Amino acid sequence: MKVDVLLGLQWGDEGKGKIVDVLAPGYDVIARFQGGPNAGHTIEFDGMKFVLHTIPSGIFNPKKQNLIGNGVIIDPYVFKKEVEQLRSKSLDARQNLLISRKAHLILPSHRLLDAVYEKSKGDLKIGSTLKGIGPTYTDKVARLGIRVGDLNNEGFDEKYAALKANHLRIAQSYGSASDDFKIEGLDFETYEKQWFAALETLKQFELIDSEQYINKSLTSGKKVLAEGAQGSLLDIDFGSYPFVTSSNTISAGVCSGLGIAPSKVGKVFGVFKAYCTRVGSGPFPTELFDDDGKLMRDQGHEYGATTGRPRRCGWMDMPALKYAIMLSGVTDLIMTKGDVLSNFETIRIATQYQHKGNAIDYVPFDDHDLRPLYQNLQGWKTNITKIADASEFPKALADYIRFIEKATQTPVSIVSVGPDRKQTIVR
Secondary structure (H helix, E strand, O other), rough: OOOOEEOOOOOOOHHHHHHHHHHHHOOOOOEEEOEEEOOOOOEEEEEEEEEOOOOOOOOOOOOOOOOOOOOOOEOHHHHHHHHHHHOOOOHHHHOOOEOOOOOOOOHHHHHHHHHHHHHHHHHHOOOOOOHHHHHHHHHHHHHOOOOOHHHOOOOOHHHHHHHHHHHHHHHHHHHOOOOHOOOOOOOOOOHHHHHHHHHHHHHOOEOOHHHHHHHHHHOOOOOOOEEEEOOOOOOOOOOOOOOOOOOOOOOHHHHHHHOOOOHHHEEEEEEEEEEEEEEEOOOOOOOOOOOOHHHHHHHHEEOOOOOOOEEEEEOOHHHHHHHHHHHOOOOOOEEEEEHHHHHHHHHEEEEEEEOEEEOOOOOOOOOOEEEEEEEEEEEOOOOOOOOOHHHHHHHHHHHHEEEHHHHHOOOEEEEOOOOOOOOEEEO
């Protein structure tokens, strides 16, 4: 067996969580392979709404095993809140969630450093979620990090104290101290106490050598779906650097984030919105600042599931979509939020950029001065949220999908027409 992969193809918030939840019944194992609580995967069903930041989106299928892989970074405080959210709905995550011993921990002082670094950038800030993601991955690469498996080792407290002291020295070098910032609305000392208390929740889960587990699962014939976080255009190597996340969000990240060989990657599902959004700073060629952008934001409820910040909105960016497809070898496209465009007479797609006097159809290294060149398509101007089969699509929507398929040379296999898991059309 091979590992199928599900990725976001834009700047995140594409609806990956919902699609994982929909696909989960067809798999035995659902595994997160990168990122941390900067992700916000929203799942709605049976009148309930959940936002997951660390736990894989297959958790609502009790017969499916879920795994937090070694490439993920975990904040015990945030993780505990997720577990309690599920428990409030009579869902016990301990029954079907495994955690890699090699996953790294986000310390309170990582979150402090995140805030210090962002403040120091002034007007050049990158729009961090302030979840401690960058500093944690920095320590991982610098071989200073603390891993989940260290929780049960002697010397954990000493290791924690040494790393915290190092972080506080760095913060002080920027003229900041721990009492200059609040974390989750709490002063540093109070947050730290709650963080330590949350470690007890983490210890209640089965901690495993996840690379062994995944490969044995494949050998025994089990089907595995790898769940990505953030979006391809936020990849540390191939995104709009430096306005990116700190991990590899493309399909290559699955190999290092779960411990599988490249030959073990099967289908690659790429999720994209029928339009584009972005949270935080960084280039966004098709961004709208007019009433159309406001309408997209209002109709799509475009506010960050993690930060609550209003998302920047704009038309579909075809060069960027093709770029993300190329990087990950996407085999199947999944379009979400087509229903949000139902109020537009005309829908625009950027097919090229004007760049340094030339028309180009790719994403260049210098991606901060791109003017989109649009092609106009007819809008469908009808409510599509009740559609149950692709044969019911209005012609303009079908034409929009075919346009994307032709431009990308990749089939659109699934179309989401609303937030509920039932509002999902398989083509």
